[in-house]
Amino acid sequence: MRIGRVPVATGLAIGLLLATTSGALADPKPTLNQAKAKLQKLNDKADKVVDRYNTATERHKAAKRAYTKLDDRYKAKLATVAALRSEVVSVAVDQYKLGTDPTSWPAMMGAPNPDSLLSGLALAGQLSQERAEKLVAFDRENQGLKAERDNAQDALAAADKERDEVEKERSEILKLIAEQKKLLKKLGAYRAGNPNSTGIKYTGPASGNAAAVLTFAYAQIGKPYVYGGTGPGGWDCSGLTQAAWRAGGVSLPRTTWQQWAWGASRRVPLDQLQPGDLIFSEGLGHVSIYAGGGKIVHAPQTGDVVKVATLSSYGGRLVGAVRP
Structure with a gap:
């Protein structure tokens, strides 16, 4: 009788060993409900990441618009400063051309009569005021130029930062999408859709x-x-x-x-x-x-x-x- 029991015990041991070994070699496939639960978690996570991506994209667009606006202002002020600089240089050159400037002292002292001299003095005062105003305007615009340039550079840096955030979120989304598609195809539930779909007619109660x-x-x-x-x-x-x-x-x-x-x-x-x-x-x-x-x-x-x-x-x- 003992001899007859040995094969039975041995068979049970072998069976347990095989069951343990096969379990270690191959994990059980997830059930349909488990796969759906995993998909739901992926979808929930993707929803949040996509919204972060959209937010970063909107911030990037706003930052680029701000940079473009500031850069345009900088370029306009640069042109204004260049024009004023040209005028100031022209005035300085004329002042050194003795005798050719009708308001220079040699020219006025050579006036044929007192009336001409007085007229020249009045013109000199008027032109001096205009020159002074041009110099003040040049100085003011030149100082503002640096501020505009700095603002534009700050806006560009902000736009670059937001662009990097967009890329970061996009990378995470692409990984999630790959997981989602793989799982959906296993479930036979993947729908590619039709970009040219014309949809259906709405017949509900809205007004x-x-x-x-x-x-x-x-x-x-x-x-x-x-x-x-x-x-x-x-x-x-x-x-x-x-x-x-x-x-x-x-x-x-x-x-x-x-x-x-x-x-x-x-x-x-x-x-x-x-x-x-x-x-x-x-x-x-x-x-x-x-x-x-x-x-x-x-x-x-x-x-x-x-x-x-x-x-x-x-x-x-x-x-x-x-x-x-």
Whole structure:
């Protein structure tokens, strides 16, 4: 009987050994729910990074505009100083050309009569005042030139700094996008979208400028989500809301954070939503447009397209709404 038990014990030991070895060699594949949970975390992270990227981009644009304006002022002042310098030099040269300047002492002393002398003295006083004014103007403009140049250089340095921030955020986004696409393709859920999509017709309850907003937004349905996208071939969430409300006659700032701050005095309770209202997710990583009937239209995230979804698909992750 003992002999019969040995193979059984040995078999159990071998089985346990094989199970342990195979587990060490190959990790179990993630379940569908685990993959979706990971994707949600990636999307949430990407939303925040994209908004930082958009903010850095807007700051870079503003810094470049400030530099261009200051640089133009510097160049204009440089031209003014050059013109004044030429006049001052010309005056100095004339003063040394004795006898050729009608207001020089040799010329006036050779006047044929007292009236001519008095006339020359009056002219000399007038021209001396003009020369003095030119010298003062030259000195003033020359001092301002350095200030304008320094301001322009500071603005350029600020623009370069913001450009570096944009590049930093872009690098992080590209890594996130690669992860998102890989996971979406494994799930069979990747949607490339059509940049030339003509969307669908909006037939909801919106009226007034909100109707124009939703007509525009629905015409973008099917176009791909593109980080930093402001159309017309692709959009990110705040790029879509900004363009849609522009079609409704309202100028919104560019980023989700800026739009939420802009709407500080326009907040509405989530149980009183009207078509056209902007709905913000917790953490301000995402914004959509309420379409009425419990639906929203939005540009979700990488690997998806502008689409209509149910408000409930946000889950309990809403922070509030703004009525532009």
